[in-house]
Amino acid sequence: MKIAIITGGSRGLGASIALQCAKRGIGVILTYNSNPEAAARVVASIEDEGGKAIALALDVGASASFPAFAQAIHDTLDKTWDRTDFDYLVNNAGYGAFTPIANVTEDEFDGLFKVHLKGPFFLTQALLPLIADGGHIVNITSATCRVAFPGVAPYASFKGGLEVLTRYMAKEFGDRRIRANSIAPGAIRTDLGGGLNDEFEALLAGQTALGRVGEPDDIGCMVASLLSDDNRWINAQNIEVAGGYII
Numbered sequence: 641m642k643i644a645i646i647t648g649g650s651r652g653l654g655a656s657i658a659l660q661c662a663k664r665g666i667g668v669i670l671t672y673n674s675n676p677e678a679a680a681r682v683v684a685s686i687e688d689e690g691g692k693a694i695a696l697a698l699d700v701g702a703s704a705s706f707p708a709f710a711q712a713i714h715d716t717l718d719k720t721w722d723r724t725d726f727d728y729l730v731n732n733a734g735y736g737a738f739t740p741i742a743n744v745t746e747d748e749f750d751g752l753f754k755v756h757l758k759g760p761f762f763l764t765q766a767l768l769p770l771i772a773d774g775g776h777i778v779n780i781t782s783a784t785c786r787v788a789f790p791g792v793a794p795y796a797s798f799k800g801g802l803e804v805l806t807r808y809m810a811k812e813f814g815d816r817r818i819r820a821n822s823i824a825p826g827a828i829r830t831d832l833g834g835g836l837n838d839e840f841e842a843l844l845a846g847q848t849a850l851g852r853v854g855e856p857d858d859i860g861c862m863v864a865s866l867l868s869d870d871n872r873w874i875n876a877q878n879i880e881v882a883g884g885y886i887i
Contacts, residue, residue, distance in 0.1 A: 641692070643667040643726040644867065645713065645767070647700055648733030650679035652830035653780065656860030657730055658682055662691035664864050667721055669713065671698035671733065694720055700733040700759035701751065706766035713770060725772040728867050731760035731802070732780045738791040749794050756798035761805060774817045776867050779806050780859075783826040783882045799824075803878045810876035819875040823863055826882025828854040849884025858883075 644661050648654040649670025658670045659682065668686060672679035672695055679695035686693040694716055698709050717723045734756050737748060760779060771777070781803045784796035802822065809820035827844040829836060836844070836853065845852050862881045865871065 641665065641667045641721065642728065642867075643669065643717065643721060643723065644728035644730060645669045645671070645726055646730040646732055647671045647698060647763070648673070650675050650682055650695070653825065653828065653856050653859050654730075654732045655682045656856035657732060657863045658693065658860075659685060660857065660860035660864035661728075661867065662686040662689065662693060664868065665691075666728070666864070666867070667691070668693040669716060669726070670695050671700075673697070673699050673733070692720070698733075700763060701754035703754070703758060703762040706763055709763075710766045710770065713767065717770070725770050727772050727775045728778070729764065729767060729771060729775070730778045730780070730863060731763065733759070734780070734795075736792070737795060739794075740791055741793045744794055752794045753798055756795065757801045757805070760802055764809065768813070771816075771818060775819075777806075777809055777813070777818065777820040778863055778866060779803070779809075779820070779822040780863075781806075781822045781824045781878060783824050783880055783885050785824060785878075786880065787886045806878065807876045814875075819872075821866060821874060821876070822878045823859065823866070824878055824880040824882070825859050826854055826880070826885035828856060828859060830856060844885075847886050848882065849887055852883065854881070854883060 644666050646654050646658050649658040650672035658668045662668050683693045683695050779802050782799040784792050785800040806820050806822040841853055
């Protein structure tokens with residue numbers, strides 16, 4: 641059985657990615673930060689369908705905790721799957737903030753940086769010895785890296801940095817046949833940044849060629865598909881999954 645670690649897997653895109661991976665026979669280790677009950681519900685949903693999943697606590701903004709988390713992953717792999725490595729890492733955890741550049745505080749800036757760029761960088765570093773040769777890393781970025789949307793400059797900037805980091809991962813990990821790609825969602829109906837009201841959703845849908853905003857499974861299915869061997873020759877790419885947003 642292939643095994644995937646999905647950060648921020650208790651809700652939204654992460655929960656969909658976890659569920660869609662499990663439907664394809666992948667064992668799942670999902671992380672949560674502040675809502676163990678939501679994580680437990682995702683685990684239960686996977687197990688109800690005959691899959692196998694474990695939830696572990698992780699604050700992606702607290703890089704000092706990563707060595708202990710890597711040890712917890714090692715122990716979980718050994719106990720649950722009788723393995724010493726895993727196959728897929730999905731760096732998904734994140735949060736939204738809508739503040740114009742003129743009003744962004746240093747604390748807001750630093751918090752977004754720690755979760756969206758520093759965290760994925762050092763978490764991948766900490767887990768790299770446990771990733772199986774021939775594995776795959778998927779980083780979740782954002783369509784706001786391509787389309788400037790007022791109020792999300794720090795978030796988009798760090799997601800843009802993560803997109804660049806993805807190519808460097810592909811280059812540096814290639815000798816172990818570890819692929820690295822990024823997925824850039826467009827507007828998705830989740831609670832990120834407080835969710836979408838009807839007016840905002842209508843605006844975004846009107847800017848999208850397919851005439852609607854995305855659903856979490858639009859991303860979850862894409863990530864699960866990308867992880868498969870069917871896509872084994874896709875590497876070092878950023879793939880926007882946005883229904884044709886502002887084209």
